[in-house]
Amino acid sequence: MSTDDTVAGPLLGRERRSPLRAMLALFRSSWSRLEPADRQKLVNLQVSVTQPAMATVMLGGAVLLVLLGCLEALGWVAGIGYPPALSVVVGLVLAFTPLLVWYQTRWYVRLAVLLAYTAVLGVFLSVPMPGAIPQLAFRTGLFNMLPIAMLALLVRRRAMALFVGVVLLLSLVRVELHGAPASGQTMYWLYVFATLGFGWMLRRYRSEFAARAYLQSMNLWWQARTDPLTGLLNRSGWEAVAAQSLGRGTGGRVRTRPGCLVFLDIDHFKQVNDTHGHQAGDDALAELGRIIRSREGKDYIAARLGGEEFVVLARTASLQEAWRFAERVRADFALAQEALGCTLSGGLAERQQGEDLSSMLRRADEALYRAKSTGRDRLLVAARSDGVPHDASA
Ligand SMILES: Nc1nc2c(ncn2[C@@H]2O[C@H](COP(=O)(O)OP(=O)(O)OP(=O)(O)O)[C@@H](O)[C@H]2O)c(=O)[nH]1
Structure with a gap:
């Protein structure tokens, strides 16, 4: 917390307002009430908190791919044209990417790893080889868990925009190469945008919650250090x-x-x-x-x-x-x-x-x-x- 700010407004308690106004308030983020230095601190704080969750989700996706490769090899699930052994090997390689996300300190390198990971996992989970039987509805469903989780965990806007770009690109490639799943294109794009929308909403909720909690703590900090009679510091x-x-x-x-x-x-x-x-x-x-x-x-x-x-x-x-x-x-x-x-x-x-x-x-x-x-x-x-x-x- 930067300590040379002015007192940060009234305490944010349980505000009484209509549900619609409360929903709209989510779009006017409390971030705008933070000083740039405080925003930076809050970004760093959120990155450090979400990083382990992000690494865990990435590991989960890799494990899923290995599992699918094994099930395909056993003939228990239909494949989408990639050799099951390749799915297993790629899954095992992807299983190391969380380590890079964990130990790499430069955010743009971490982001590049995440984008590459998403592209590769997206191809193996929901973009079939041309000519392959499109048994895709559930596979795509499984893959779309990733954007929801990642969008909820991504902190920086640029990272979120790039991530959304990769997911849309994958969806486009998949429709171009193999058409939409049996439910049709309209349903498919509805599904993709609903996935991205829910993920974005979770992210919005998380950062709004963090900003409000931060403002609360700042308010308490100033209250504890302000003289109520004169309004000056104590x-x-x-x-x-x-x-x-x-x-x-x-x-x-x-x-x-x-x-x-x-x-x-x-x-x-x-x-x-x-x-x-x-x-x-x-x-x-x-x-x-x-x-x-x-x-x-x-x-x-x-x-x-x-x-x-x-x-x-x-x-x-x-x-x-x-x-x-x-x-x-x-x-x-x-x-x-x-x-x-x-x-x-x-x-x-x-x-x-x-x-x-x-x-x-x-x-x-x-x-x-x-x-x-x-x-x-x-x-x-x-x-x-x-x-x-x-x-x-x-
Ligand atoms: N009204 C009011 N009085 C206070 C407050 N805090 C301290 N005081 C009083 O301030 C007075 C300070 O008195 P002293 O320290 O003797 O100082 P002084 O009478 O101003 O004498 P000099 O400083 O030597 O000119 C005491 O009577 C305290 O009770 C407060 O918040 N409100």
Whole structure:
């Protein structure tokens, strides 16, 4: 899960809607609500889950071909023109393809193996040799189990499209070479398209289910890491998101701006609670959250750490930009809370080479402490760790 997304909408519970609307909703996939990075993660996750099932289905098809070859040799079932021994040998060779699907890491190689496997199995199960007796209805039925299972298991759209192409091509070749089974061409194509349709539906269901479960888990993740009063991240959410964001590069470009941390704390908040009541205190906290959200810039990660302490990591801001942001928040808050006379103090720390989050937080906290002890209602910038003082307001 990419942790720098915004909150992912309401929880997806059991939605009450008409059956028709529920069916149509399957066509508006929840995938569209996922960020590209999350989609990629979900694709990888689904591939890893469906891979063993896919390998098992492929092994099953190969075993079926060996079995048919043996039964044909015994004269228990009618053949379609291929020597039974060849069916057995081809079946045994195909039995190794699941290993390739299992161990091969490149998806397009796996797909090529699957397509080749499908073509070969399709020929031996349902495309007869020209001139052979077309005892085909049940054989084709057996083969068409494969598209249903594979479409339910294929994850990537391109893979699905190519797979459908191979199945249609096989069906076409078979009709061209030998006509449709006794039930007739119309019935045959209905059968083929119903097979593909059901397979596609299963795949749709699977990926929709995965996307919804993923969105649910993302929602729960954010709920557990969001402060309900202010809508900002809570401490654990901020630590996770901010630490991850600090560690992340800027896509190969050298970051010229170091980033800053702003630590804000409402002055005499206990007094606000004691004098005007807890609700007035809550309102002041919510107001500060709203102001921070309205003033924060791109790449800002804001949180309520607890009580009346707020923190903002301005990932790519210069000290001057962070200062201007904090100053606007301080002024907006003083204005909004004029009636209560509620003010804000803050400490700012500019990130130093290789500095981690806890060190920035500690320095900003020291600056905040100095702002509090020198009169409150002000911002101060932390000295660098080598002791050189900063002056961002200049
Ligand atoms: N209304 C409300 N009050 C809270 C909440 N969380 C913590 N507080 C109160 O915030 C107050 C914090 O008080 P102090 O830590 O003494 O800080 P202060 O009074 O702001 O003093 P300075 O920070 O030194 O200016 C306490 O009275 C807490 O009960 C909350 O969610 N809502």
